[in-house]
Amino acid sequence: MPNPGSETIPFRLSTIRGGNLLKPKRVTEQDLVRGCIQGKRKFQEELFQRYAGKMLAVCMRYARHRMEAEDMLQDAFVKVFEHIGQFQFKGALEGWIRRIVVNTAIKAYDRKSFTHEQIGIDPTWDSASDLPLSDMQLQEKDLLNMINRLPDGYRIVFNLYALEGYSHQEIAEMLGIQESTSRSQLVKARKQLQTQLFELHKVAV
Amino acid sequence: MKEQHPIDELFRRQLTDYQMETPLHLWSGIESRTRSIAPVSLRSLIWCASLSLALAVFLKGDDESPLPAVFPVQASPVLPQASTEPQVPATDEAFLRTEANRQPKAASPVAAPANRAGGETIGISSARRKPARALAASAGTRTNGAASPSSPTLPDKDAHSLADPAEETHAAERSIRPAFAELAPLNPLWFQLETQPIQDFIPGIKFLGERWYASVELGLSQDWRQKILSAPSPEFQGYADARKATESVKSSHTASLRLSLISASGWTFRSGLQVSRTTEWFTQPDARTVNTFHEIDIPLLLGRQFSIGKLDLGINGGAMLNMAFYQKGAFLAPDAEKVVDFSSNLPDAYPAFKNRLGLGYYGSVSLSHPVTPSLHLMAEPYFRYMPKAYTSPDYPLEQRYRTAGIFFGFRKLLGPYWMNLRP
Numbered sequence: 001m002p003n004p005g006s007e008t009i010p011f012r013l014s015t016i017r018g019g020n021l022l023k024p025k026r027v028t029e030q031d032l033v034r035g036c037i038q039g040k041r042k043f044q045e046e047l048f049q050r051y052a053g054k055m056l057a058v059c060m061r062y063a064r065h066r067m068e069a070e071d072m073l074q075d076a077f078v079k080v081f082e083h084i085g086q087f088q089f090k091g092a093l094e095g096w097i098r099r100i101v102v103n104t105a106i107k108a109y110d111r112k113s114f115t116h117e118q119i120g121i122d123p124t125w126d127s128a129s130d131l132p133l134s135d136m137q138l139q140e141k142d143l144l145n146m147i148n149r150l151p152d153g154y155r156i157v158f159n160l161y162a163l164e165g166y167s168h169q170e171i172a173e174m175l176g177i178q179e180s181t182s183r184s185q186l187v188k189a190r191k192q193l194q195t196q197l198f199e200l201h202k203v204a205v
Numbered sequence: 206m207k208e209q210h211p212i213d214e215l216f217r218r219q220l221t222d223y224q225m226e227t228p229l230h231l232w233s234g235i236e237s238r239t240r241s242i243a244p245v246s247l248r249s250l251i252w253c254a255s256l257s258l259a260l261a262v263f264l265k266g267d268d269e270s271p272l273p274a275v276f277p278v279q280a281s282p283v284l285p286q287a288s289t290e291p292q293v294p295a296t297d298e299a300f301l302r303t304e305a306n307r308q309p310k311a312a313s314p315v316a317a318p319a320n321r322a323g324g325e326t327i328g329i330s331s332a333r334r335k336p337a338r339a340l341a342a343s344a345g346t347r348t349n350g351a352a353s354p355s356s357p358t359l360p361d362k363d364a365h366s367l368a369d370p371a372e373e374t375h376a377a378e379r380s381i382r383p384a385f386a387e388l389a390p391l392n393p394l395w396f397q398l399e400t401q402p403i404q405d406f407i408p409g410i411k412f413l414g415e416r417w418y419a420s421v422e423l424g425l426s427q428d429w430r431q432k433i434l435s436a437p438s439p440e441f442q443g444y445a446d447a448r449k450a451t452e453s454v455k456s457s458h459t460a461s462l463r464l465s466l467i468s469a470s471g472w473t474f475r476s477g478l479q480v481s482r483t484t485e486w487f488t489q490p491d492a493r494t495v496n497t498f499h500e501i502d503i504p505l506l507l508g509r510q511f512s513i514g515k516l517d518l519g520i521n522g523g524a525m526l527n528m529a530f531y532q533k534g535a536f537l538a539p540d541a542e543k544v545v546d547f548s549s550n551l552p553d554a555y556p557a558f559k560n561r562l563g564l565g566y567y568g569s570v571s572l573s574h575p576v577t578p579s580l581h582l583m584a585e586p587y588f589r590y591m592p593k594a595y596t597s598p599d600y601p602l603e604q605r606y607r608t609a610g611i612f613f614g615f616r617k618l619l620g621p622y623w624m625n626l627r628p
Contacts (some may be wrong), residue, residue, distance in 0.1 A: 039575040053224035140223045162213035
């Protein structure tokens, strides 16, 4: 498996301010990071173009709507360029950027998003096993829409737990909430998503 | 290991590596927010406004009272020759020109008539006789000590007030004091404004519709200076030649400290302080001394900045406001027979030069290269020119300089990136 630090990438043809057309060349990820540390605009732009698509999708999961997601993405990349000197090449650059994006996203919401939540698991929870999830043909856009419809607290906990892989203890520390609150929010998020999936399934059938 | 819920699995499977199309404006927004770093604060805006106001008052005051101390005779409402001529203000240029046409001109300004006594021995034509007397009076005190500082034809009142300039100053101060006393005391809160972006402090307001960022630039230049000595009147051409033959530029340096405001679209405004020092050789048959000239200027520059690869290219142009011009040294007097000291720190210095030079032109091209994200090395070839003469209007020659050089220094972008982040 290729080392992510030495992976070569095609350098994008780009027109920059002043009208210079850069000749295509290949730069490694390490060169990309080094260029960003030196504040070189073309490397920053290349880094952005490479990861912005994925990170925008991440932001879309945390945000209520597209504009909010775009704001989050811009804030996150400004932080990335500010702190890229702290990247040690010990892991994947994408993972490091994703952590900044997620942290930026959850900071957009305060603790009020979670305070109205009652602790405990909703007794009306039904198993999702009745849903033919493996057979459902769902578009990513539909799934994103479902997540966007969740209340802030549900949405953030569901994203952190189900998609980012954090534990409830980590989520509680990140958000400054009780661990039990995190569990409760996750269960309720799943229930709402299940309801939405049922409705979608009904329409499809 | 975490238990995998089917709904979690569904969303993870389809969304973990999902990518979306990124609109172009997102990068433009990031680019503008990381261009230079610190937003313009309300405090810096207040500083700029205060500086502009102070500058305006300073320059206006200079225009109204150009040379009262150096040329006391000009304050007289009557010329010394006024007994046979219509009375006009002594500073009336038209009158001086008319009088110059009527009076016979000296054959050679440098070869002064021998029968002139005291201050009149400096050989300035009658067209400039009245101010020349003042020049000569000042010069004479250094050369032969025989000249009187005031004209005998002046009215007593004027002669008295001019003979005691300190009293005149005190009287002016007394008249100003009540006005200051009526001013409200300064409110300390005015100076406690945080470095907060103006558009955050007053939501929705952006200067010229853009975000502006700041940087500080420090540069040093070894200059090339061309000295231009010209005689407005042909009779002083010999004197001009004599000075050209005895003086030459030795070296010139300029130091510059500027604050730059850079808009997201590349417009720049630069201002600060520029200090220049020029040394010149003054060569006499038996000695060679050094004359020194200092200038303190405020550049007010507009420009555009572009990114070319790793370089930032800037083109600047604008005005230079001269705040002070002071000098030390000596040169040939207009009669070319003696040497006069024009050092501005001496009370009886030969008053050949202005204290302020007014407005000049400045143009430059700057290139900068980042060393770190917030620190750039900078090189800036420039030229500047003061269209007005460095010499006082009553001195028979006009002395100007054309200056060019290359600033080498650095540009420090102010503030960390997080200052641009929205709360």
